[in-house]
Amino acid sequence: MATKTEFDGTLTCPAPLPAVERVLLGHGSGGKLSAQLLERIFLPAFSNPTLDQLNDQATFSIDGMRMAMTTDSFVVNPLFFPGGDIGSLAVHGTVNDLAMGGAQPLYMSVAFILEEGLPIETLQRVVGSLRQAAAQAGVQIITGDTKVVEQGKGDELFINTTGIGLVAHGLTLGSERARPGDKIILSGTLGDHGICILAQREGLEFETTIQSDSAPLHGLVQSILNTHAEVRCMRDPTRGGLSSSLNEIAQRSHVGMMIEEEQIPVREEVRGACELLGLDPLYVANEGKMIAIVEASAADRVVETMQAHEYGREARIVGTVIDRHPGTVVMRTSFGTTRIVDMLAGDQLPRIC
Amino acid sequence: MKYIDEFRDPKIAHRLVEEITRRVTRDWTLMEICGGQTHTLVRYGFEEMLPKQVHLVHGPGCPVCVTPLEVVDKAIELAARPDVIFVSYGDMLRVPGSKKDLFHVKAEGGDVRIVYSPMEALKLAKNNPDKKVIFFGIGFETTAPPHAMAVLTAHREGITNFYMLASHVLVPPAIRTLLESPHNRVQAFIAPGHVCTVVGFDQYESLAQRYNVPIVVAGFEPLDLLEAIHMLITQLEAGKHEVQNQYARSVTRYGNIPAQRAVEEIFEICDRKWRGIGSIPMSGMRINAKYAAYDAERVFGLEDSGAEEPKECIAAQVLMGLQKPLDCPEFGTRCKPESPLGAPMVSPEGACSAYYQYKRHLAPVGD
Numbered sequence: 001m002a003t004k005t006e007f008d009g010t011l012t013c014p015a016p017l018p019a020v021e022r023v024l025l026g027h028g029s030g031g032k033l034s035a036q037l038l039e040r041i042f043l044p045a046f047s048n049p050t051l052d053q054l055n056d057q058a059t060f061s062i063d064g065m066r067m068a069m070t071t072d073s074f075v076v077n078p079l080f081f082p083g084g085d086i087g088s089l090a091v092h093g094t095v096n097d098l099a100m101g102g103a104q105p106l107y108m109s110v111a112f113i114l115e116e117g118l119p120i121e122t123l124q125r126v127v128g129s130l131r132q133a134a135a136q137a138g139v140q141i142i143t144g145d146t147k148v149v150e151q152g153k154g155d156e157l158f159i160n161t162t163g164i165g166l167v168a169h170g171l172t173l174g175s176e177r178a179r180p181g182d183k184i185i186l187s188g189t190l191g192d193h194g195i196c197i198l199a200q201r202e203g204l205e206f207e208t209t210i211q212s213d214s215a216p217l218h219g220l221v222q223s224i225l226n227t228h229a230e231v232r233c234m235r236d237p238t239r240g241g242l243s244s245s246l247n248e249i250a251q252r253s254h255v256g257m258m259i260e261e262e263q264i265p266v267r268e269e270v271r272g273a274c275e276l277l278g279l280d281p282l283y284v285a286n287e288g289k290m291i292a293i294v295e296a297s298a299a300d301r302v303v304e305t306m307q308a309h310e311y312g313r314e315a316r317i318v319g320t321v322i323d324r325h326p327g328t329v330v331m332r333t334s335f336g337t338t339r340i341v342d343m344l345a346g347d348q349l350p351r352i353c
Numbered sequence: 354m355k356y357i358d359e360f361r362d363p364k365i366a367h368r369l370v371e372e373i374t375r376r377v378t379r380d381w382t383l384m385e386i387c388g389g390q391t392h393t394l395v396r397y398g399f400e401e402m403l404p405k406q407v408h409l410v411h412g413p414g415c416p417v418c419v420t421p422l423e424v425v426d427k428a429i430e431l432a433a434r435p436d437v438i439f440v441s442y443g444d445m446l447r448v449p450g451s452k453k454d455l456f457h458v459k460a461e462g463g464d465v466r467i468v469y470s471p472m473e474a475l476k477l478a479k480n481n482p483d484k485k486v487i488f489f490g491i492g493f494e495t496t497a498p499p500h501a502m503a504v505l506t507a508h509r510e511g512i513t514n515f516y517m518l519a520s521h522v523l524v525p526p527a528i529r530t531l532l533e534s535p536h537n538r539v540q541a542f543i544a545p546g547h548v549c550t551v552v553g554f555d556q557y558e559s560l561a562q563r564y565n566v567p568i569v570v571a572g573f574e575p576l577d578l579l580e581a582i583h584m585l586i587t588q589l590e591a592g593k594h595e596v597q598n599q600y601a602r603s604v605t606r607y608g609n610i611p612a613q614r615a616v617e618e619i620f621e622i623c624d625r626k627w628r629g630i631g632s633i634p635m636s637g638m639r640i641n642a643k644y645a646a647y648d649a650e651r652v653f654g655l656e657d658s659g660a661e662e663p664k665e666c667i668a669a670q671v672l673m674g675l676q677k678p679l680d681c682p683e684f685g686t687r688c689k690p691e692s693p694l695g696a697p698m699v700s701p702e703g704a705c706s707a708y709y710q711y712k713r714h715l716a717p718v719g720d
Contacts, residue, residue, distance in 0.1 A: 021457075022457065022460035022461060023460060024456050024457070024459075024460050025456070025459070025460075026456070032691055033691065202469070268354055271354050271357075272354055275354070275357060277469075325714050328714055330714055333396075333397055333398060334361065334363050335363050335366055335367075335397050335398060335402060335575065336363065336367075336402075337397060337398025337399075337401040337402055338398060338401070338714070339395075339396055339397075339398055339710075339711035339712065340710060340711050340712065340713060340714050342709075342710050342711075
């Protein structure tokens with residue numbers, strides 16, 4: 001039987017692609033491609049000391065008052081999903097970005113980009129939800145804008161929100177402040193929001209409906225800060241999931257991290273959906289979860305405080321900041337072996353077999 | 354999670370590792386064929402658990418990785434046409450052709466859609482009668498039945514705007530090629546469970562007998578693979594070369610006969626080039642003459658781009674099990690998942706990608 005190949009050790013593979021000349025969907029995934037846009041396009045153009053902190057919010061002082069400001073755009077499809085909608089998400093996203101900087105959220109702007117033909121009733125539902133979420137979070141919407149684009153030039157409706165909050169005196173948080181020995185605390189289950197959206201989009205049905213975890217976290221943050229524990233930084237692991245947030249902190253702080261697979265909570269139905277879709281919950285988006293990097297001696301106290309709060313019931317220590325392999329996050333698997341938890345290159349893609 | 358957690362029990366895993374350690378008396382090289390199995394082995398860190406005498410090398414079983422350059426180029430050419438909706442499994446979008454990948458085509462305005470099933474492509478064809486809907490049908494024996502069913506359904510329902518760019522590959526010819534290579538060092542195989550669910554394991558018997566290699570058909574969970582390694586080491590130490598079926602909960606000797614019939618109805622065996630390895634006779638499947646009206650290559654008169662693959666990546670050695678990803682000087686430096694130099698770095702199931710994703714903290718390179 002002729003089974004010869006020209007196998008002589010000099011074979012073959014494709015050349016690297018030329019530099020990307022257009023925006024790809026992956027540029028919005030919160031992974032490495034997003035980081036490239038930031039480094040190559042935005043930072044060279046806008047660089048200044050406040051922006052260069054690269055936290056989810058900027059903090060700055062005006063007349064001795066420490067302020068935090070953040071902005072976020074929302075393009076989720078479908079607009080309505082179990083556990084929330086684009087309106088509540090637009091409030092929670094911005095409130096949480098402020099809260100992660102230790103700020104008390106105060107005011108928000110809301111800008112709508114509407115597609116021609118959108119039912120007014122849909123807009124009304126979104127606005128009602130947005131109003132309710134803002135009231136719950138104790139933020140006032142004090143300015144806004146509306147633009148309408150032609151049919152086909154937008155996907156029903158997009159929202160941009162900007163938020164401003166006040167930071168308590170003496171509080172310094174930042175992704176460059178993690179130190180070896182610190183504990184990594186996670187507030188609850190991973191992947192609920194991302195899998196909820198994907199299940200809606202793909203028409204997947206499970207025994208129980210997977211709900212988005214979309215929630216405002218400023219109250220939980222306040223209770224953490226009230227413990228006066230030494231908190232190094234806080235993050236809400238949205239796009240790119242836990243892995244992206246931890247990798248960013250590890251890189252900015254020049255530290256390594258070791259997380260424990262067995263400590264990371266994932267709901268059964270989310271695990272099931274991830275298995276089915278070939279996704280890893282560590283990379284899936286959350287909208288109501290946070291991580292806190294805390295000085296070791298205070299970690300247990302912070303966890304107890306978080307567990308007493310409605311959005312932190314399942315809080316726990318999931319890992320430790322270490323001095324080995326700086327910039328890299330490693331997980332101890334349930335088998336006692338180790339593996340890297342990398343930042344995604346682009347979007348997590350479904351596997352084919 | 355029922356039916357999953359049972360196959361990931363660390364206690365049983367450690368017991369199996371102890372048993373393997375007790376049995377092994379010398380060095381053995383084992384190869385798993387399927388990328389899904391590679392992924393599990395690397396992700397769960399088997400190399401850290403198993404005795405040093407057990408060498409795991411990773412075979413050419415990632416269909417995304419081995420899809421030849423000229424087929425990717427054809428996909429890119431089709432996807433860029435204005436009257437085409439090009440439909441693909443997600444991980445093919447990042448595979449570089451000679452100039453660009455499908456993500457770039459999409460960014461340039463090509464209508465490229467990601468689906469989980471070829472039936473979704475059929476639905477798109479029905480809903481967009483003014484468009485030509487082309488499904489990128491790649492994979493091993495595993496994806497061939499649903500692809501065949503999609504063509505059969507289109508034929509039955511008279512859907513005339515559905516086409517398939519088919520580039521299927523078959524496992525046994527690849528194993529044969531490996532075993533006939535003068536450089537071969539693989540002494541036993543873990544056969545791919547999903548492929549065998551479709552085709553059975555009967556055809557693996559002749560491979561085991563002819564080349565004196567033990568073969569164990571295995572599943573994809575960590576305990577499936579540890580049990581398969583245990584079975585192979587037991588056979589190797591006893592000088593046996595049989596086919597054993599570890600994945601009996603899914604695989605039978607003759608496989609899924611109706612699925613095979615559908616495949617035989619639509620496809621025919623052909624020579625096929627494997628990216629990174631080269632041409633392997635009778636190792637592929639293409640749509641046969643009877644269903645030529647659904648064959649995108651024939652309908653659209655595509656010509657080979659003639660693109661040559663550069664020679665800087667050691668994919669051949671990696672896919673043949675002669676070198677490991679961490680042996681490559683480009684690994685983690687010039688060659689990364691976001692800028693792959695070669696096939697095994699492209700799909701998350703490629704061997705190099707799996708090492709990059711999970712294991713580069715154990716290598717002296719990387720960022």
